[in-house]
Amino acid sequence: MKFALAQINTTTEVADNLEKVRTYTRDAAEAGARFVVFPEATMSAFGSGLRTIAEEHMESWRSALSELAVETGITVVVGEFATTADKVINLLAVYSPSGERSDYAKIHLYDAFGFKESDTVEAGEEPVLFTVDGEDIGLALCYDIRFPKLFAELSRRGARLTVVAASWGAGPRKAEQWEILARARALDSNMFIAALGQADPEVTGVAVPKKGPTGVGHSLVSDPLGKVLNSLDGAERLEIVELDLSAADTAAETVPVLTNAKLGY
Template sequence: MKIALAQIGSGEDVAANLQKVTDFVRESAQKQTDLVVFPEATMSAFGTDIFSAASEHSDHWQKSLANLAQEHGITIVVGEFEPAGERVRNVAGIYSPDGTRDSYAKMHLYDAFGYSESDTVEADEELCTFKVGNVTVGVAICYDIRFPKLFAELSRAGAQVIVVPTSWAAGPTKKQQWQVLTRARALDSNCFVVGVDQANPVVGGPDVETEAPTGVGLSVVADPFGQPLIELGEGEDLKVVRLDLDIIEKAEQAVPVLKNAKLGY
């Protein structure tokens, strides 16, 4: 299975973000990838008017992504927002080559480090998996990665690969936390974890906390033994990695954490 990590930086211009997605999908398709994963909040970055973005652009955005997936014969996972009353849902849109769309709505909202995502975002509680060929893929979003049981449950639901669109907040030790968590969740679940973050909007700038989580880069693929197969830098980039799915069975036999778990954990 070939996966493209599309580490982009989105802004408040939804049309410009859509064009960037289009360009990266085309490049991914040229590299003959099965799946391309974009960051959380690709439609409109945090710190912008995400409610207006969802209300005004969702229909056109979704139709455009469905057409892209169908035109290029590739599955696309991309961070979006959907209207939910006076708030929005933070979702990963899943667009298949047959033109259909599925979605996962973020379960654990980022009410941490002085930020309150729940002020504007409505959470959901449903697991999500989908198929790319014969491979079952699970979905989590950003702050979800701090909750091991979610990843264990996705694995129990059949996931072999778990994609994590992300817009990681900067701050002291935050890059190190991201690196540790992606590898730990792969170990917890006997799965590949594909974490795709927003590019750092201030590449090379100071590692300080910002009001909104806007990304630090460092997108990564960790194998089921917790080893990074590829790690991107902080700027915009597109990298393709081929996953050897046989490693999953080796990890399940060597470290059967789900089989050995007690009390459902």
């Protein structure tokens, strides 16, 4: 399986973010990737006015992403937002070359480190997988990575790879926690984890909103035994990844944690 991770910074300027997505998607397609993953909050960075941005741009954004997937012939996985009557929904959307669209709504909302995402965001309820070349791939968003049961469920539903898109909040040891959590989820779910976050604006110089999680970079891919296969720094970058997903089957035979699990895990 060959795919691309687009570690970028986004702002609240949707048109600028869309152009960046177009550029990186075309580069990923040219490199032979079958799908490309963008971070959480790619449509717009977290900040004030997010609901208004989502209401004004959702239709045109979705139309543009559908056209891009058809044009390039690869699947585009991208963080975006929709609205309910009084809140927004934090989505990881999947645009396929066939023109079809599906999405995952973030289940675990970021009510931690003094931030309360649930005040303005409505939580999802169901795990979601998407399919590329016959391979089922799991979806997760940011804070989800702290909850092993979601990844166990995705694995049990057939995923040998899960992508986690994030806009990880900066702070003491946060980048270290990000790496530890990605490797731990790989180990306790017998699958590959591709953890892709927003780049570090302190490195890139991109003018992101001052409030809200804006990224730390350090995206990575872990194999099912916790070995880091790909590791990025804080800069914006397109990383091409090629995996033999049969290693997940070998890991499940060698260390069958899901088969051995008790206590409802």
